[in-house]
Amino acid sequence: MQIKVEDLKYTYSPKSPFEKVALEGITFTVNEGDTIGIIGSTGSGKSTLSQHFNALIRVSHGKLYVGDMELHAKKVDLGKLRQSVGMLFQYPEYQLFADTVLQDVCFGPLNFGMSKEEAESRAKEAIELVGLNFDEVKDKSPFELSGGQKRRVAIAGIIASMPQVLVLDEPTAGLDPRGKRDILELVTKLKKSYCKTVIMISHNMDEIAEYCNRVIVLNNGKLLYDTTPRELFKDVKALEGTGLTPPHTAKIASLLANNGIIFSDLPLTVDEFVKAIKGGIAL
Amino acid sequence: MREVSIGQYYPAESFTHKLDARIKLLLTIAFIVMVFLVQSLYAYIAVAAFILIATLVSKIPILKVLKSVKAIIFIVIVMAIINLFTNREGTVLWSWWKVVITVEGIVTAVKLALRLIFLVMGTALLTYTTTPMALTDGMESLMYPLSLIKVPTHDIAIIMSIALRFIPILMEEVDKIMMAQKARGACFDRGGLLKRAKALLPVLIPLFVSAFRRADELALALDARCYNATPNRTKYKQPRLTWRDLVATIFTAVFIVLVIAINNNFWGLY
Incomplete structure (x- = not known):
């Protein structure tokens, strides 16, 4: 499913003392199969932009196409849209509400008009996909679970509706390194099945470098770059003034470059880096 | 909202x-x-x-x-x-x-x-x-005579200012939770009164959970900064x-x- 954004603008509380311009004419395209990272410092408009994809914020200026749906039109089939675009908010564990884990995960599928049996089988699939033992957790209250487990249940609640596009707003915030890795591996796994397109907001450049094939940089509501992580992080100065720092691999590579050790192509992930070093470029 | x-x-x-x-x-x-x-x-x-x-x-x-x-x-x-x-x-x-x-x-x-x-x-x-701050300070000052008969006017004022301060925070929270549930297909503006009231449950439960969590955290933060350790707190801004x-x-x-x-x-x- 392709997403096309054309000259999107948004202002919070227009014509009041609280007026705040959040987006100033953003244009880009997300192709099916992309894992696109949206980065930018706090207040750069990332969350505002991502909430547009799900019509949680309606388009006030510009155009937005999600698949064959036009979100700038007056009437949008919200049910269809929200089923095809799954959205995971920051700290999703705070949205859990139902008596049992199973009910909570079924909430989405049932809202989208699935039968109870179908919803439960989807929920089972989703709970197992996020790495929880279905029989163990299904009758537990979501509030009894640990923080990491809650987050998994919340994610299961989103993917149980089988969205084709997944929008993740800082999916790994507040997790330990192991938990972070698990969540991102899960996203990789999902991409191989029904959820081909992923839009990920993150503050962690290492994650962006490792998992995204494209990256969008926002700064004060404006689109600064639309490129690949390798291109972006190659230029150490590119992110200056945005409040962002490049990933560790890029930082080390640039330090090495200062000492005359130059890579032919910037190694982005730790694995690539190790391989490049072992390949004898440096030593 | x-x-x-x-x-x-x-x-x-x-x-x-x-x-x-x-x-x-x-x-x-x-x-x-x-x-x-x-x-x-x-x-x-x-x-x-x-x-x-x-x-x-x-x-x-x-x-x-x-x-x-x-x-x-x-x-x-x-x-x-x-x-x-x-x-x-x-x-x-x-x-x-x-x-x-x-x-x-x-x-x-x-x-x-x-x-x-x-x-x-x-x-x-x-x-x-x-501003809510000025309002509660004003109230505390007006309640001064009550403090002479051991009414905890300062505590009342701080409770009021915390309550006022948290209105926008909780509103924001409601907004966020509503968005999250909408993204999962919840609908708050359709159906009869009973159906609408029921549709609010997925918002109210997380809201209460988070309100209690915030209250706990705030109490700890007040304690950690030795709130009420000194009896006579002075004001940075003296009203004139x-x-x-x-x-x-x-x-x-x-x-x-x-x-x-x-x-x-x-x-x-x-």
Whole structure:
């Protein structure tokens, strides 16, 4: 499913003392199969932009196409849209509400008009996909679970509706390194099945470098770059003034470059880096 | 959700914004008394003029002040209707079966509605022009005599300011949770009253959970900073009365006298 954004603008509380311009004419395209990272410092408009994809914020200026749906039109089939675009908010564990884990995960599928049996089988699939033992957790209250487990249940609640596009707003915030890795591996796994397109907001450049094939940089509501992580992080100065720092691999590579050790192509992930070093470029 | 306008500060540079919060509180009480004193039609006009002048002086858009009435419009209408039908004396205008509508009934209904609307508009001006912090500081200062008889006025003030401070935070939280549930296909604006109320459960439960979590965290944070370890806390900003407070007090007093004079038909207007 392709997403096309054309000259999107948004202002919070227009014509009041609280007026705040959040987006100033953003244009880009997300192709099916992309894992696109949206980065930018706090207040750069990332969350505002991502909430547009799900019509949680309606388009006030510009155009937005999600698949064959036009979100700038007056009437949008919200049910269809929200089923095809799954959205995971920051700290999703705070949205859990139902008596049992199973009910909570079924909430989405049932809202989208699935039968109870179908919803439960989807929920089972989703709970197992996020790495929880279905029989163990299904009758537990979501509030009894640990923080990491809650987050998994919340994610299961989103993917149980089988969205084709997944929008993740800082999916790994507040997790330990192991938990972070698990969540991102899960996203990789999902991409191989029904959820081909992923839009990920993150503050962690290492994650962006490792998992995204494209990256969008926002700064004060404006689109600064639309490129690949390798291109972006190659230029150490590119992110200056945005409040962002490049990933560790890029930082080390640039330090090495200062000492005359130059890579032919910037190694982005730790694995690539190790391989490049072992390949004898440096030593 | 952002539409709720009662208790929201509206930043501006104006005469009213610069008034001492204590004076504003006292004048608001005086205003409430004034509204209840009003009897004759001309006195209503005087109160309307008072509100209009006060609004203009405080540089708050009149529409914004009128919007504050939206929150109580339902109560106003119900009260007016009850008054309309229960007043059975006077000139009968229209009657059918046991329902009687009299001229006097209409007049009292309109007067009551106006009185409620005036009350809300006047008090909305207070919250529009005063920050919650200034408001609670003012209240604490006004409650000073109570502290002499061991009433914990400072604690009351801090509880109030925390409550006020958390209104926007919880509103934001409601917004966030609603969005998250909408993204999972929840719908809050369809179906009958019961269905809508039920649809709010997925919002209310996480909201309460998070409110308790926040309360816990806040209590810990207060403790960690040794809140209440020293008995006599001083204030960074000492409130001072200025010429503005005097002008505002005289202005209000003039209107109260005016309303009383009109009520007693001092000038023989009617």
